[in-house]
Amino acid sequence: MTGLLFCFICRVLLFREIAALVRKEFMLEFRQRHALAGIVIYVISTVFVCYLTLQRVDKVATWGALVWITAIFTVFNALMRTFQAEGQGVQLYLYTLVSARAVILGKMLYNALLVLLLNTFSLALFLLFLGQGITEQADMVQFFTGLVVGSIGLAAMVTFIAGLAYKAGNSPGLMAILGFPVLIPLLLSVVRFSLHALEGLPWSENRFQLLVMGVLTVSAVLLAALLFPYLWRE
Amino acid sequence: MNTFHKIFALCALLCIGIPAFAQFEERMNDVFYSTGKIKVVIAVAAVILLGILAYVWRLDRKVSRIEKSLRKK
Amino acid sequence: MHPVLKVICASLLLYVAVFSLWVPMVPGLTGTDKREVKPGLNTFRVYGYRTHFSQSSASLQAFLEGDSVYYCTEVQALSDHELAVECVLPDTLSAPIMSVYVNNDTDGTIYLPLALRTAAAAISSGKDAGRCEVKVKNNVYTAFGFPFQPVIFESIRNLMWHVPMWFTMFFLMFISVVQSVAYMLKLQRKPSGEALDRQSGVTALVHDRRAAAAVSVGLVFCILGLLTGSIWARFTWTAWWTNDPQLNGALVVFLLYASYIVLRATVEDDEKRARLSAVYNIFAFVMMVVLLMVMPKFVASLHPGKEGTPAFSSYDLDASLRAVFYPAVAAWILFGYWLYNLRHRISRLQETAYEHIP
Structure with missing residues (x-):
């Protein structure tokens, strides 16, 4: 019985396939460095425009909103090409080689890392340009925790939606239309969490938002693993 | 059912509503009708009725289009 | 869809349309003419909705409730929907806000929660200086009707x-x-x-x-x-x-x-x-x-x-x-x-x- 369970877990979690796929994604990204550079430039210019127009932000809500608006658009820009980048031929090859579940989970894992990196970068830029008014009372460790969990959740959901939009003809407008309503529950809780963190509230008062974020992320990953095989077949 | 019939049916529906409204006049003329907020209920009920009617109208148009294409065959 | 279900649906809709509009509201209080009470003599008006103040003026009572209950010494029905009330309050009050209760045989006990603010100068953190020890009759209204909620x-x-x-x-x-x-x-x-x-x-x-x-x-x-x-x-x-x-x-x-x-x-x-x-x-x-x-x-x-x-x-x-x-x-x-x-x-x-x- 335990042996069977072990086999089942290995089979479901698909460790080896996912690791190989994540490596493939890294290679692909490395070969298309210009795309990543484009997004980095996008982040820098967004933050710089915010700095030029606002000079100094004293209101916690404005600061949090700026960080998260930048984060959302970064995620959408970065993940728009996640299925496009590899082209039809590669996808057909993958289709014969690995299970669909491994494909989506591998992409989610890689995208979560990518988005986390980009969002950390943009947070660092925000602290550099617009950090003065905010940092005295804020609990930055807590804020960063929110950013990490939120980025993972955003990446998971947007990856899934990108797959859906890709299969439906991949118009960029469609991805935004499908993506935003789905993201709003996560965004609501993550923004609330970050604002509480910026106001310097203790962890105990913020635990619930973290729980909601976690539950939403986990349910998105599970649903994607369950439903993606239906998108993948052709 | 042509457009004239539809309008006629709508008027008939409104006429059925008139006695109910007359009963409300009494209460609306009450000293406290402004605080009674019965108007809000009437507005809400009217919105629901009109919304459902609009949807039925749309369904009706769909059916007529189907009839037309069947007739052509 | 089974025809029986359609008939049930239609008759339920009719029932709801009729009864949601036809069932009366139980009596209630809509407001007062003043917003604040102070120590000493207070006179104010209380307005009712579907109440019978004049009809059952013999059994009228009114009282204020904060942390304690204060009986109103003079209650006069100006009409079925309007009351003139006099109430003497002690020098210090501990509740920052008070509710108004009105009581008669026809309408039962009806109240307006959190209607009157206590004047800021009179609020003390201790106990109230005094209270009227009058037995308050508490009628429960049993007639069928929708409950009267403030604001709604x-x-x-x-x-x-x-x-x-x-x-x-x-x-x-x-x-x-x-x-x-x-x-x-x-x-x-x-x-x-x-x-x-x-x-x-x-x-x-x-x-x-x-x-x-x-x-x-x-x-x-x-x-x-x-x-x-x-x-x-x-x-x-x-x-x-x-x-x-x-x-x-x-x-x-x-x-x-x-x-x-x-x-x-x-x-x-x-x-x-x-x-x-x-x-x-x-x-x-x-x-x-x-x-x-x-x-x-x-x-x-x-x-x-x-x-x-x-x-x-x-x-x-x-x-x-x-x-x-x-x-x-x-x-x-x-x-x-x-x-x-x-x-x-x-x-x-x-x-x-x-x-x-x-």
Whole structure:
């Protein structure tokens, strides 16, 4: 019985396939460095425009909103090409080689890392340009925790939606239309969490938002693993 | 059912509503009708009725289009 | 849909339309002419709704309640709906805000919660300096009628119009997600990778058609719920839109399912459209459940049943409201099902009429 369970877990979690796929994604990204550079430039210019127009932000809500608006658009820009980048031929090859579940989970894992990196970068830029008014009372460790969990959740959901939009003809407008309503529950809780963190509230008062974020992320990953095989077949 | 019939049916529906409204006049003329907020209920009920009617109208148009294409065959 | 169900639906709708408007309100207090009380003699007016102050002036009593109860020495009925009240209060008061109670044989004990502020100078942190030891009669009004809630007044009747819209929407979205799952299971039945043969692929599309029909009718109820909620909010919470988790959630649900329709419009191929929209539908339903049923429970809301709703808590318990509200929910759910039934039959006809299938 335990042996069977072990086999089942290995089979479901698909460790080896996912690791190989994540490596493939890294290679692909490395070969298309210009795309990543484009997004980095996008982040820098967004933050710089915010700095030029606002000079100094004293209101916690404005600061949090700026960080998260930048984060959302970064995620959408970065993940728009996640299925496009590899082209039809590669996808057909993958289709014969690995299970669909491994494909989506591998992409989610890689995208979560990518988005986390980009969002950390943009947070660092925000602290550099617009950090003065905010940092005295804020609990930055807590804020960063929110950013990490939120980025993972955003990446998971947007990856899934990108797959859906890709299969439906991949118009960029469609991805935004499908993506935003789905993201709003996560965004609501993550923004609330970050604002509480910026106001310097203790962890105990913020635990619930973290729980909601976690539950939403986990349910998105599970649903994607369950439903993606239906998108993948052709 | 042509457009004239539809309008006629709508008027008939409104006429059925008139006695109910007359009963409300009494209460609306009450000293406290402004605080009674019965108007809000009437507005809400009217919105629901009109919304459902609009949807039925749309369904009706769909059916007529189907009839037309069947007739052509 | 079985004819018996249609008859039940029609008669329930009739019952709800009649009784939600015809059942009277129980008497209640709408307000006072002053907003503040001070130590010493206070004179103010109290206004009632559907009350009988003159008719039963012999048994009239009025009192104020803060941390203690203060009996009003002079109560005079100016009309059935207006009282002139005199009340002597002690020098120091510990409650910052007081409720007004009025009592007579016809109307029972009716009250206006948190009606009068205590003048700031008179508030002390200690005990009240004195209180009137008068035995207060406590009548319980037993007549059948809708409860009188402050601020809401007659618009409590909207409970039977506005709220069933959401129940119906939820029911229809549930049908839709069940149909989408059924479609997926039909696909699953074949060994993975191999496409369905043409005939069974076409029969599986029945579920897709039903799912789409349920969403399109559900969206109608969603729009009606938003509109009616907005009107009701304007006259109770004073704004067309308030920043309330349930309200925002409802709008997001609208966007969620509107994009379902958009997704369906962008894909040409029948089988592919069915597959993609079923996937999105299941995902959307889970998000909707989290948004409408989980998140608002933990955030302060103006809607009843949660924290931050002072005067609404006695709502669910009232027998008179339940007697109309439950039938209303049943009636609208049946009606929604009826519309859904019509809608998917029409789309089936559309397919045969426009020659999608040979």
